Amino acid sequence: MVRQRTLEKPVSVVGIGLHSGAKVKAVFSPAPAGTGIVYTRTDLDPRVSIKCSADNVRDTQLSTTLVSPEGERISTVEHLTAALCALGIDNLHVEVNAPEVPVMDGSSQPFLYLLSRAGIRELDAPKEFIKVVRKVRVEDGDKWAELSPAAGLLMDLTISFKHPAMDPAMQHFAYRFSGQAFSEQVSRARTFCFMKDVEYMHSHHLALGGSLENAVVMDDYRVVNPEGLRYPDEFVKHKMLDATGDLYMSGHTILGQFRAYKTGHALNNMLLRTLLSDPANYELATFAHERSVGVEYLGARHAAPLQA
Ligand SMILES: [Zn+2]
Incomplete structure (x- = not known):
């Protein structure tokens, strides 16, 4: 099992x-x-x-x-x-x-x-998985997120920022989730914010620990961090990272297809709550073999070295 x-x-x-x-x-x-x-x-x-x-x-x-x-x-x-x-x-x-x-x-x-x-x-x-058996969708203005039945965990996310440092061609990312794929393609994407937000938050005693050490910061034109971006599409990948964490707040991997446009923590949580609000939307699944799950994790038999 x-x-x-x-x-x-x-x-x-x-x-x-x-x-x-x-x-x-x-x-x-x-x-x-x-x-x-x-x-x-x-x-x-x-x-x-x-x-x-x-x-x-x-x-x-x-x-x-x-x-x-x-x-x-x-x-x-x-x-x-x-x-x-x-x-x-x-x-x-x-x-x-x-x-x-x-x-x-x-x-x-x-x-x-x-x-x-x-x-x-x-x-x-x-191990119990939450298998999506009926499509659920949440919306907030022009933002939306949905989960529908699929084998494994497929994730597809689009952001829409108009900023000189945010390439419009780098605002969509989709992949089949696995521990290895997450580690290599998504895990290093940092949170990001704008200089004017940092100034506002600090003046209101918020995010006092926020710095170039733990965020990508942009002024009106460019990325301020001297090291630049870790991935050309680091922004959308960080939103993917956030969605991965937000959807795991139930403590169970979701099996299904996640698609979202301009989503964030609030909408991701609303989507998860909506899924779990009706037992007709999902089933708790267990599996005899990992190959039947469609999701492979890091660790144990996947002990590939991670870069420090
Ligand atoms: Zn984040």
């Missing part, structure tokens, strides 16, 4: 919090089958744990934020969640000593590297 996965051993990382600008420590530990992905705030007394689920996503303003019933928050989870999707990790404890996960370099790559180095352990329980 295709088995649930967790980490082989605990691993930790220290980085900057996007919102606070302060140092944040995150500790990732193995968890038994059926646990799901559970975040714990260790800076609170008593500690507060929040399970990763579509319903616990309550704020999608600057990043994807999980909120507990008591109103405690854990922000900036989406780039980590995308890495968990690529590694096929179903069960994990994530402890943070702040209301946010460290932003690292603004992409998924540092998480992918760290967690794959810790190793993947398969557990003695069947």
Whole structure:
């Protein structure tokens, strides 16, 4: 059978919090089958744990934020969640000593590297997938996102930015998701923003940790970062990375075709909630063989070295 996965051993990382600008420590530990992905705030007394689920996503303003019933928050989870999707990790404890996960370099790559180095352990329980059986679609003005039945996970995303630094020919990306394809083609794409937004956010004490170290920043004409872009189509690939994380907030890989136009965290979450709102839209599927799933993950038998 295709088995649930967790980490082989605990691993930790220290980085900057996007919102606070302060140092944040995150500790990732193995968890038994059926646990799901559970975040714990260790800076609170008593500690507060929040399970990763579509319903616990309550704020999608600057990043994807999980909120507990008591109103405690854990922000900036989406780039980590995308890495968990690529590694096929179903069960994990994530402890943070702040209301946010460290932003690292603004992409998924540092998480992918760290967690794959810790190793993947398969557990003695069947892995559950969310198989789309009926098309669902959400819209917001001219933006839209939809999921329809397909073998594996096919992803197709278009953005529409008019800016001198954003090539109109580089605003569409489509691929068949796998851990390897995500790692090579998508995982290094950084979040991006405009200088005027940075100035506005800093004046309102938001995104204090945001810098050229963890975002692609554009002024009115060009990319400000001296190193330039990591991929010619880094912008659309970052939106793809975000969608990968947002769609994995249920803790299960979706099997289907995802198509979206100008989507973002809010619309992605609305799409996931809409899918899960009616049991006629999906089924929970388990598989005897990985080849029947149509999605291959990193780690275990796919231990290709990841670049640091
Ligand atoms: Zn992002």
